[in-house]
Amino acid sequence: MAIKLNKKQNELLNGMSHEELLNVINYIIQDNELAKAALLNGYLLSDQEILKNIEKEYNRQNKSKHFYDYYEADALYDELTRSIAQPLEKVADTLPEQVESLSAKIMLEFDKFSENTDSSSGSWMDYYSVLLDAWVKSVVAQKNSDPFFIANKVFDFVVDEPYFGVEIFKKYRTLLSTGVLRTIRDMFYQKKRPREALDISILIRDIDFLTIAFQKGDFCHSEHYFDYARLLIEEIRADEAVELLLSMEKQSDKRYVDKTTWNELLITALIEDGKNEEAKEKAIDAFSLRCETRFYRLYTKACREESDNIQHFLSIANEKGLERYIAFASDIERFDLIAECITATAKEKLADSLVHLTNSFIRTLSSTLYKHGHALAATLLRRFLVEDAINQAKSKYYSYAASDMKKSIDYSKGLEESLQFLGTVAYLTTLYEKHKRKTALWPLMEEKIKGLTVGKKGICYQRNLP
Known part of the structure; x- marks a missing residue:
């Protein structure tokens, strides 16, 4: 763990003279080889000496026949980063040719x-x-080299690089410059590597190249169409984006088409092209597939000042299943509708639908419902989570059950009991009778829930214990 100087200590250090600091440093390193090595290697070596040490360390590590297991490998690569990679980066500007050669x-x-x-x-x-x-x-730092020279070096390395490939250009776009990247792109294209050429063209936003490539039939992945469409929309050429996307529909092989992204881009392009009625129709059709809220948002964008037709979208979601309805209503923050739905649905049917939603989503929704004044629905959701965790019959989930049980008790305070909604004592008693053999569960419940005791005679709960 790193130990930092406090404010007073920093002030004292800043107040020392040059001579005093030298005396302190000499005193520290006098009998401390680690401190001496850190000082020498980190601060008192010339760039050439740093490079020499890097080569020496790499050669030493490279000769090792030791096999590093999972944890040893973690430590090894951390050490190599500090002793080889970072020092190389440090001297890349001053010794570019040598760093280029060694790092490659x-x-x-x-x-x-x-x-x-x-x-x-x-x-x-x-x-x-x-x-x-x-x-x-180090390549870019070779300032006397023209862009073609740099591009050629980068291309020769990246063309066979097994781990990152052209993905590295996203990170180094600014450093390499658009001109260098365009030259690299042309090299890939000349080598009949259209995919890489298209990826770089999208990165540098070269619409002219993409247009020609599209006309030649060089697009080899749906993402090329999508990225090209995005650029066209951004460049206020939405009509061309619509034409492009519709051309994908005509292709015989649609296995690689992401229909959701295709719909989203087509509707966006139609809106930008002023074709709002067609966009609204497409938005409803797209929403009907998976009830994704993004298509409702696009519909409302196409509506402009008109009605957003929310009831129609809610009806579609409801027809697709209770879980879709709840998820959509949550996205548009209609918590009143969710509460009404939860409290009006039979427990078994509700549980069958909730299993399709993640527990984290349900937990967050429960808290949100409670904050919006829907305590009964919030409590029912927490009770579902309690029973879901217990029914998995794995003790690692019991702590979640205990936490959710506590929340359900908190949320249920002041709620009226009924045949459809058991009070806390009745609910806990029923839960205990059903799961009392799960001995790992009830100590956690006792620990988490104030007022709950579990003994040989069963359970006892008193809500208002201090």
Whole structure:
């Protein structure tokens, strides 16, 4: 754990003279080899000496035959990041050619190097990413090189790079410049690698290239169509985006089309093109598939000053299932409708629908309903979560059951009991009779719920205990 100086200590340190600081440093490193090494390696080496140390450390590590298990590998890559990758990045601007050569060598040999490590934790990625940072910075730092020279070096490396490929250009777009990226794009295209060329064209927003590629039939993935459509919409060429998206429908092979994204982009393009009535029809059709709120939002955007037709959307969601109705009503913050739905639905039917929603969603919805004054619905949701956790018959879920039970008690305060809604004592008693053999559950309930005691004769609950 890092120990930092407090404010007073920092003030004293800042007040020391140059000579006093030197005396302190010499005193600290006098009999402390670790402190001395940290001072020398971190602050008192020339760039050439740093590079020499990096090479020495890499060669030492590369010769090792030791196999690093999961946890050892984590520590190893953390150490390599500090001792090799970060120092390389530090001197990339001052020794660009040497850093380029060494970092490229290390990355090209990484596959072989990693054979002796359990890399399943992914810790190697941080190390490799910093190496890549150092390499790119060193290439760009070669200021006497023209853009084509830089582009050629980057292309030669990336074309066979096994881990990131053209994805790295998203990170280094500003550093490399649009001109360099355009040249790299052309190199990929000349090598008959249209996918990479299109990815880079989208990144640099080269609509002219994308238009020609589309006309030639070079698009090889639905994402190329989608990204091109987004650019057209942003460039106020929505009519072309509509034409592009409709052309996807005519293709015989639709296996790779994300229908949700396609619908969203088409409706957006129609709205931008002023075709609001058609956009509204498409929005209703798209909503009918999975009841995604984004399509209701697009419908309201197309409506402008007209009615948002919310009842029609609610009816569609209700027909698709109670869980869809609840999720949609939650998105549009109609908590009154959700409360009405929950309290009017039979317990078994409600439970059958709620299993399709995540527990975190239900938990949040319960809290929100309570805040909006719908205590009964909030309590019923918490009780569902209690029973769901218990019914899984795994003790690791019992703490959740206890927490949700406590919340249900809090929310039920002041609610009127009925045949349809058991009071807290009756509910706890029923729950205990059904699950009293789950011995790991009830101590957690006792611990969490004030006023609850569990003994040989059963349970006893008193709400208002201090």
